[in-house]
Amino acid sequence: MKNFIKNFAADESGASAAEYALILVIIGIAIVLGAFALGDSIGSAMSNAASCIADPGTSATNISDACK
Numbered sequence: 001m002k003n004f005i006k007n008f009a010a011d012e013s014g015a016s017a018a019e020y021a022l023i024l025v026i027i028g029i030a031i032v033l034g035a036f037a038l039g040d041s042i043g044s045a046m047s048n049a050a051s052c053i054a055d056p057g058t059s060a061t062n063i064s065d066a067c068k
């Protein structure tokens with residue numbers, strides 16, 4: 001019984017799994033925060049591009065001139 005307790009206390013195999021899980025949680029949080037931070041700016045850029053393509057204007061000779 002003493003050997004079992006001694007071996008159990010010295011066993012660190014579960015510690016590495018917990019560390020990997022913690023790293024994955026931190027990476028997941030970073031991805032979610034990045035998506036929230038960039039979501040509005042990407043959405044507005046796509047909306048501007050769609051508006052420009054839908055109505056490029058009459059004085060522009062090509063689409064790149066109309067979307068400036």
